[in-house]
Amino acid sequence: MLTINSNRLNSRLQAFAAIGETAKGGVNRQALTDGDRSARLMLAELAWARGFRVFQDPMANLFVWRNGLDEALPPLLIGSHLDSQPAGGRFDGALGTLSAFEVLESLEDAGTATERAVAVVSWTNEEGCRFSPGCMGSTAFSEGVIPGTWQEKLATDGAGFAEELALTLASLPEAVMLPLGFPVHAYLEVHIEQGPSLEAAGIPIGVVKGIQGTRWLDVTVTGQTAHAGTTGLAWRRDPLHALTAALSSLYGTVMPEDPDARFTIGRIMAEPGSVNAIPEVVRCTVDMRHPDPGRLDEIEELARLRIGREAERQGCSVQISRSFDMPPCAFSERLQQVIADAAAACKVESVSMLSGAFHDALFVNRVAPAGMIFVPCRDGLSHNEAEHVEPSDVITGCEVLAQATVSLLGSRI
Amino acid sequence: MLTINSNRLNSRLQAFAAIGETAKGGVNRQALTDGDRSARLMLAELAWARGFRVFQDPMANLFVWRNGLDEALPPLLIGSHLDSQPAGGRFDGALGTLSAFEVLESLEDAGTATERAVAVVSWTNEEGCRFSPGCMGSTAFSEGVIPGTWQEKLATDGAGFAEELALTLASLPEAVMLPLGFPVHAYLEVHIEQGPSLEAAGIPIGVVKGIQGTRWLDVTVTGQTAHAGTTGLAWRRDPLHALTAALSSLYGTVMPEDPDARFTIGRIMAEPGSVNAIPEVVRCTVDMRHPDPGRLDEIEELARLRIGREAERQGCSVQISRSFDMPPCAFSERLQQVIADAAAACKVESVSMLSGAFHDALFVNRVAPAGMIFVPCRDGLSHNEAEHVEPSDVITGCEVLAQATVSLLGSRI
Numbered sequence: 001m002l003t004i005n006s007n008r009l010n011s012r013l014q015a016f017a018a019i020g021e022t023a024k025g026g027v028n029r030q031a032l033t034d035g036d037r038s039a040r041l042m043l044a045e046l047a048w049a050r051g052f053r054v055f056q057d058p059m060a061n062l063f064v065w066r067n068g069l070d071e072a073l074p075p076l077l078i079g080s081h082l083d084s085q086p087a088g089g090r091f092d093g094a095l096g097t098l099s100a101f102e103v104l105e106s107l108e109d110a111g112t113a114t115e116r117a118v119a120v121v122s123w124t125n126e127e128g129c130r131f132s133p134g135c136m137g138s139t140a141f142s143e144g145v146i147p148g149t150w151q152e153k154l155a156t157d158g159a160g161f162a163e164e165l166a167l168t169l170a171s172l173p174e175a176v177m178l179p180l181g182f183p184v185h186a187y188l189e190v191h192i193e194q195g196p197s198l199e200a201a202g203i204p205i206g207v208v209k210g211i212q213g214t215r216w217l218d219v220t221v222t223g224q225t226a227h228a229g230t231t232g233l234a235w236r237r238d239p240l241h242a243l244t245a246a247l248s249s250l251y252g253t254v255m256p257e258d259p260d261a262r263f264t265i266g267r268i269m270a271e272p273g274s275v276n277a278i279p280e281v282v283r284c285t286v287d288m289r290h291p292d293p294g295r296l297d298e299i300e301e302l303a304r305l306r307i308g309r310e311a312e313r314q315g316c317s318v319q320i321s322r323s324f325d326m327p328p329c330a331f332s333e334r335l336q337q338v339i340a341d342a343a344a345a346c347k348v349e350s351v352s353m354l355s356g357a358f359h360d361a362l363f364v365n366r367v368a369p370a371g372m373i374f375v376p377c378r379d380g381l382s383h384n385e386a387e388h389v390e391p392s393d394v395i396t397g398c399e400v401l402a403q404a405t406v407s408l409l410g411s412r413i
Numbered sequence: 414m415l416t417i418n419s420n421r422l423n424s425r426l427q428a429f430a431a432i433g434e435t436a437k438g439g440v441n442r443q444a445l446t447d448g449d450r451s452a453r454l455m456l457a458e459l460a461w462a463r464g465f466r467v468f469q470d471p472m473a474n475l476f477v478w479r480n481g482l483d484e485a486l487p488p489l490l491i492g493s494h495l496d497s498q499p500a501g502g503r504f505d506g507a508l509g510t511l512s513a514f515e516v517l518e519s520l521e522d523a524g525t526a527t528e529r530a531v532a533v534v535s536w537t538n539e540e541g542c543r544f545s546p547g548c549m550g551s552t553a554f555s556e557g558v559i560p561g562t563w564q565e566k567l568a569t570d571g572a573g574f575a576e577e578l579a580l581t582l583a584s585l586p587e588a589v590m591l592p593l594g595f596p597v598h599a600y601l602e603v604h605i606e607q608g609p610s611l612e613a614a615g616i617p618i619g620v621v622k623g624i625q626g627t628r629w630l631d632v633t634v635t636g637q638t639a640h641a642g643t644t645g646l647a648w649r650r651d652p653l654h655a656l657t658a659a660l661s662s663l664y665g666t667v668m669p670e671d672p673d674a675r676f677t678i679g680r681i682m683a684e685p686g687s688v689n690a691i692p693e694v695v696r697c698t699v700d701m702r703h704p705d706p707g708r709l710d711e712i713e714e715l716a717r718l719r720i721g722r723e724a725e726r727q728g729c730s731v732q733i734s735r736s737f738d739m740p741p742c743a744f745s746e747r748l749q750q751v752i753a754d755a756a757a758a759c760k761v762e763s764v765s766m767l768s769g770a771f772h773d774a775l776f777v778n779r780v781a782p783a784g785m786i787f788v789p790c791r792d793g794l795s796h797n798e799a800e801h802v803e804p805s806d807v808i809t810g811c812e813v814l815a816q817a818t819v820s821l822l823g824s825r826i
Contacts, residue, residue: 193643194640194643195640195643195644195645195648196644196648197645197648200648212642214642214689216688216689226793227607227608227769227770227795227796228675228677228679228700228702228769229625229627229675229700229702229768229769229770230606230607230608230768230769230770230793230795231608231609231675231769231793232608232610232672232675233668233669233672235608235609235610235613235793238664238677240660240678240681241664243657244656244657244660244661244664244678245661245664245665247653247657247661248657248658248660248661248662249661251651251654251657251658252658255646256646259645259646262641262642262644262645264641264651264689264690264691265653265657265683265692266641266683266686266687266688266689266690266691266692267683267686267687267688268653268681268682268683268695269681269682270678270679270680270681273679273680274679274680275629275679275680275698275700275736276627276629276677276679276700277677277679278677278679279678279679282681285688287641287642287688287689289641289642323688355642355643356640356641356642356643356644357640357642357643380639380643380644380648382640382643383640
């Protein structure tokens with residue numbers, strides 16, 4: 001068993017939370033800003049102080065490298081990200097990055113020599129707030145190239161992506177450049193759940209079996225606007241009547257009949273939007289998630305069928321288009337077992353679960369076996385300055401990561 | 414039987430449609446504008462040309478007076494309004510006012526002396542677009558006073574109510590001033606249906622039995638916003654799930670089980686309105702109408718019950734408040750019979766029906782027996798430049814009004 005230093009880890013989390021700290025105790029350290037560069041520099045300085053090597057790649061993904069005995073073997077990667085939402089919390093990203101660094105220091109403290117190298121990674125722009133999309137760093141790493149269209153991107157604050165990326169790379173001139181997408185043995189990431197289920201179940205460790213697929217639909221139902229008072233039922237072609245009937249039936253079946261499914265209507269609007277007029281058009285979005293791509297297809301088909309049928313009943317027409325489609329990802333079963341065994345070795349309960357949100361691990365999983373360790377966060381709250389993780393849960397997450405790292409260094413995946 | 418002059422009536426309709434005519438063949442002759450004043454002046458000039466007297470009251474309601482033999486008897490009022498919506502049609506208001514004037518001229522043509530006076534009325538600001546509320550003229554007439562709060566009102570175009578009213582009164586200096594709310598024997602108004610049922614049934618005359626009560630609700634259902642991907646069904650408090658279930662059930666029962674009921678959701682919105690977030694709050698309006706005030710209460714109670722129940726099921730809270738409450742009006746049964754008999758005498762089919770929209774007759778009915786004669790309009794379209802009434806239906810409506818007028822002049826109500 002590798003022993004970690006609890007005080008050091010919790011102090012590191014405090015120190016990094018001070019970089020971009022907000023008045024309400026959260027963090028604003030958006031990707032490729034001065035705050036982000038300060039956090040990268042602090043990690044690099046801590047690394048150099050322990051004698052680790054520091055690398056970066058052309059996407060400014062940052063690597064803290066502890067050498068293995070055989071440098072020909074691809075490294076084990078562990079980490080997460082250091083950028084935050086504009087009104088983000090102290091743990092989203094930082095927890096996984098600093099837990100990984102704690103494992104690296106603990107290996108050093110123990111004087112353990114490993115066959116292959118272990119590298120802590122901090123991926124660039126996981127959040128995708130300042131520059132869209134999210135997970136830019138891990139995406140480029142998995143594709144081995146920075147998509148050409150990103151160069152022209154402008155930040156929400158007007159800054160150019162190419163300029164900010166160049167500034168960020170230049171801010172760590174001592175970090176040797178690695179090629180984008182070098183071979184990796186496996187990848188492990190600790191992250192807060194960003195949902196309420198671990199806390200509610202009182203279980204400190206989630207073994208993430210995969211990340212759900214996500215599909216978004218734009219739905220438009222068109223009827224005919226008419227006077228609310230003068231138009232009898234027989235003459236109505238009411239798109240909201242149609243849509244509420246369809247949605248109500250979908251709410252009542254999709255999630256209740258399939259615990260892995262997520263079905264959310266986040267946006268709905270009626271036009272012209274007059275209190276005394278039957279709407280002409282009603283628009284809504286649909287967010288559907290499922291770990292099984294076949295079930296995503298089935299749920300979409302069900303939604304199209306029911307909306308279409310209710311629209312026809314009300315004499316309305318329907319247009320439905322996909323605005324986003326992210327296939328699901330299933331993490332390595334071997335890594336899931338390694339994490340579950342690590343939790344057992346640490347004598348803590350763990351539960352197999354899905355991730356509802358994207359993470360860098362989803363993209364890394366395309367080029368190397370990846371696995372994720374979830375820890376509870378208070379009230380499931382994330383992307384929020386009030387985001388909170390109990391110090392004891394921080395330690396448990398890091399201990400399981402340490403144990404899994406040690407297991408993987410001696411194992412074939 | 415009183416014979417009317419069909420050509421004269423249709424020509425008059427054309428002439429008045431030219432005042433404020435729009436490029437698309439509609440009319441923009443909003444209340445208390447120069448256009449409105451021009452239309453009043455034209456009616457007054459036509460009246461003087463036939464030797465009728467012209468009066469106005471402090472609300473600028475305009476009266477064209479054909480003397481009776483006994484000036485001590487309260488007059489029979491017939492008419493409607495001359496103001497229009499900003500993109501209104503040629504018939505809404507003008508049809509009733511000019512049909513009434515045609516009846517007056519036909520009585521004059523026939524040399525018929527009547528016991529009591531007959532007066533054509535054009536009520537001020539029925540539409541309520543430029544100055545809110547609508548039916549200002551008939552409201553003030555029925556209350557015998559101009560509400561003090563109206564004096565400060567500003568038009569959508571910035572003009573002041575008091576100034577525009579004074580200008581309008583001053584534009585007809587020859588019109589002798591009558592007190593607001595003088596005694597009236599009865600009131601008859603021809604109007605387009607503004608709905609599709611007469612046209613669909615192929616029946617030229619609707620005998621209006623009353624005007625539905627209208628009640629508006631503002632509904633707010635509050636749950637908890639959360640990530641669409643990370644939040645499982647058990648942790649959701651989704652206000653849109655609750656509201657669609659309640660609305661779908663209300664759509665499915667309120668109108669299908671009661672042909673006199675109207676139930677319309679014109680406005681719905683989810684906040685924060687993000688595609689991948691469960692809404693925190695969903696707001697909607699409810700427009701309920703019914704001729705029976707007890708049934709309005711029952712429908713409101715049902716809506717509150719079902720929305721409350723579904724909200725509770727989803728762990729949400731509900732706020733419902735009334736934003737408008739207009740009691741129903743039942744027109745005189747005797748006048749309904751007079752109109753139905755008049756239609757029969759004219760050998761045209763008629764049907765008893767409700768009005769879904771407000772009319773000046775609703776307010777006059779509070780101080781004198783009132784009745785309304787509806788004629789079909791194409792596709793039920795109104796408040797629209799494409800509003801259209803077949804010339805033959807114009808004539809039928811006026812003939813029934815003429816016959817009903819003659820009946821009333823010889824009858825006690």
